[in-house]
Amino acid sequence: MVKTDVQAEALSAVDKRAVMHTYARQPLQIVRGSGCNVYDERGGSYLDFTSGIAVNALGHCHPALVAAVTDQVQTLWHMSNLYLTGPQAQLAGRLTEACGMDRAFFCNSGAEANEAAIKLARRYAKTRYGAHKGEVLTFANSFHGRTIATVTATAQPKYQEGFGPLPGGFRYVESFSMAAVREAVTPKTCAVMIEPIQGEGGVRPVPAAFLRELREYCDKTGLLLIFDEVQTGAGRTGAWLAAQRMGVAPDIVTLAKALGGGLPMGATLAREDVAAAFTPGAHGSTFGGNPVAARAALAVLDVVLAPGFLDGVKRRGEQLQAALCEVAMHTDRIQDIRGMGLMWGVEISGAGAAEVVEKCRDLGLLVLTAGPSTLRLLPPLVVSAAEIERAVAILAEALA
């Protein structure tokens, strides 16, 4: 055995012994990444269609990200939010413009961005309509995070088991229909929170017509509309926000995953009158908007908003969709293909998604699941036409 194998086995043993068992790990140790490829400890290479779960939008070690982060770590790492730092202010300006929002709050993860959205919506509604307001509606099969509040917002029992008592103030809407929304609303309701495309819940795009109805209903009733774009945001769907691609403007939008290109970075953005509910001391974060993470996010914005980049994401997305449909014509194992831009779910017959993930991995392609029967493809946004062709050929072989 070569030395690296010994080291790899030792690390695997420590991992099994000393890390809490919250993850079902793939039997791979990834040691290096470049573009859309990653390499394991034995030198094996894999086409990465997971992007670290929609995080590495620019692939691995993109030169613009490496340069921005390297420059910042040699300048200033952290100061706390008691002082203004340039990268955060610059990012706030660029990000609010990209999102069509007025103000941003920075944090470090998707769950925290949603926590801030929930707190903001409650404070806004209480100030404006009275102390009784505070309930937030979320949808069946949603995913909003793992903190106690966001796991309660997540309307899937499997994520909540064993964590009670769960906080009150959340009600679940059973389907993407206005009848179901009206049934769930009470006099205490202050906001509706929705992922424009449900990610973890099975890659389920919400019909744009329903989002428009929801917008009208919120306008009429004074409810706030919160879009959780933690997975769909930052270019994933071929627009900076899925909201923009679907033509519906939320009152609050949350981002994380791809925003920092791989560094922990989350943001909650809102319109001016809503954002005004956060006064000094009302909310905060020690690390949020840290200069290194902010520089990374600025580099992501530079690349993704460069002329033509998002059109490229749309074109690659259409290519991927067409190629998946072609595969579906030659197998009875694909039940459905759903998605937008470079976020696709492939429904596999007989709850066999995990087995397809294993086969793909053995053939050199990393993909994800989203529930037991959905295969999830989230390539880096910089993926090439040839890489998509290669990935779909591997997938077809895995399904054969």
Ligand SMILES: *Cc1c(COP(=O)(O)O)cnc(C)c1O
């Ligand atoms: C991943 C995800 C979250 C949680 O993000 P974390 O960074 O893991 O806290 C929340 N909402 C959606 C839609 C997500 O995909």
